[in-house]
Structures are given as structure tokens and as C-alpha cells.
Amino acid sequence: MFKKLAADALGLSDIGKVIDRKDFDKVDADDYVMHEDGEKIYFIIKSKKDEYCFTNLALIHLDGESAISSKRVLKRYSYAAHKISKVYLETAGTVDLDAEIKFHIGEASFSIDVDKRQIEQIKDLYKALIKISEIVSTNDRLLEYAMESVQIAKESVGRFSIQNASPAEQFSAINEAAYNWMKSKHTEHKIKDFGSVFETYINH
Template structure:
């Protein structure tokens, strides 16, 4: 009940507001942050209907059908599984009340309207998401290159050892090496935690 009353306390409307760090405990999204796993909120936008909670590990979206409905749909998008891309920002015109930040996470598009008084904070979020998108894109290329390198090495090794009598032992050795190589590459290039990026660009 306290958190439902918090929307009025925070002066929320259909246009999003950037919630200050000291008020994170007044929003519903905080209940779904995995504090036990060192997950931390770095940026939070809230309107009467929706919450967009950016943590070091994921985007948590509480989707309200309307400002007066009590129902919420909770969606969680870990950055490691849903790369951020196509990040855009629309600044406010002379008569506009809001700025807009747009991006895709995985295949899910987001377009978030925020009151223009938070333009500085939204610029910080924009830079953070842009950097995360860049890192995710480059890591994906490196992971693909690792996969291609492994396939090439396996093909060459297979051709040079066709006459070896101990084929089963060779096959098991190659399979184990391939598994270890891809596991190591996946851990290296599938970044899960972007806390350092948020800390670099966001000043709250």
C-alpha cells in the first residue's frame, strides 16, 4: 500500500519521471531486483502505469495496462541474453513537455517518454545504453570469430589425422577441447554485468 501511495508522493503522470536513488525503495521494481546476487539499480524511470528499472544485470519492466489498473506484467531482460541495440534519443522541442529515449533489447522495442526537466539524466542513460550496445555488438563479433576459428581448426585436424588408428580417442579429445574453448569464449564475450558502464556515465 505504501508503494501505491508513492506514485502520488513522487508526483507521477503518464510522462515518466526519473526516480532518485534514495526513492528506489518506494517503487515496485525494487522488489524484483536480485539483491541477493549483487544486483543493483542504476537508473529508474516511472510513470503512473510503467516502471523501467535498469540494473547492472538486466532491464526490469513493470508494464501497466493503464494508470488506474492494479494489474502489472513483469518482464526481465538480462543484457547477456537480450543485447541492447538501435539506441536513439529525441530531445524536446519548444512546446514539448517530454524527451524520448528509444532502443531495442533483443527484439523488443522500447520508446520511453520522460519529462524534459530530466534531460540531463536521460542524456546519461543514453550514453550508457549506447556504450552497452557497442560492447555487446563487438563481443558478439568476437564470439562468432571464435566459433569460426574452432570450426576451421577442427576441420584441418580431422583431415590430417584420418589415417590414425585411434579415432575414438581423437574424437573425444577434439570434442572436449571444443567444449572447453567455446565455454571459455562464451564466458569472455557474453558480458553479464554492466555496472561499470552505468557508473562511468550516470551521475545521480
């Protein structure tokens, strides 16, 4: 405990700060946001080493090697390709200087210390990440059901022949219908843009 207090007093700790919306364009992560494609920043946590930028499409992580080095490694995790899971919020105790938000995105795990005076903002981020996790899990399940149903339909239709159509034509017609079905369901259930979730929980 005393080491941690000393570290903060000397400015050596790596407790993150939630960046105000008006200062989003002043952080390094802004340079890597795909503004041209409609990507929008909703939440940024910045520490001495790292920046965690949550947009409507992805988490952009500028990973610093140390507080005294300017070197950064840019990592991007799209919500569509990297499922968010195991979201936890650890509030600060009486002598703690920071709260902590933890989550997995794909195979990567994060544990971010944030100034406990900004706990209300972190609660909003926690809600948004939980909601995204729930939406993706539900949609993955619905997509599985859709894929199973089209397979059953293909097998059923295969037992019947289309009048005046050759086997090749029948095969092509069934495959085209199945492809179009799966494509529409993939579009419906594989959400890429979660701006509405952030608008609900962070911009309320």
C-alpha cells in the same frame, strides 16, 4: 499541442520521472531485483502506469494497463539474452513538456516520455545504452570469429593422427579441446553484468 498541455494540467498524462537514487527502494520494481545474486539498480523511470528499472543485469519493466489500475505485468529483459539496439534520444522542443528515449531490447521496442527538466539524466542513460549496444555487437562478432576458428582448427587437426591413440581417443581429445575452447570464448565474449558501463556513465 493544446490537448497535451491540458492533459498535463489535469494530471492525465503519462510523462515519466527519473527517480532519485535514495528512493530506489521505494518503487515496486525493487521487489523484483535479484539483490541476492548481486543485481543492482542504476536507473529508474517511473510514470503513472509504468516503471522502467535498469540494473546491471537487465531491464525490469512493470507494465501498467492504465493509470487508474493497480494491475501490473512484470517483464524482464536480460542484456545478455536481449540485444539492445536502435537507441535514440528525442529532446524536447520549446512547447514540449517531455523528452523521449527510444530503444529496442530483443524483439521489444520502447518509447519512454520523460520530464524535459530531467534531460541531463536521460542523456546519461542514453550513453549507457549506446555503450552496451556497442559492446554486445562487438563481442557477438568476436564470438563468431572464435567459433569459425575452432572449426578450422578441428578440420586441420583431423587430418593428423595422434600416435598410439585409437580413432575414438583421437576424436574425444579433439572434441574436448574444441569444447573447452568454445566454452572459454563464450565466457569471455558473452557479458552478463554491465555494472561497469552504468558506473562510468551514470555514477560519474
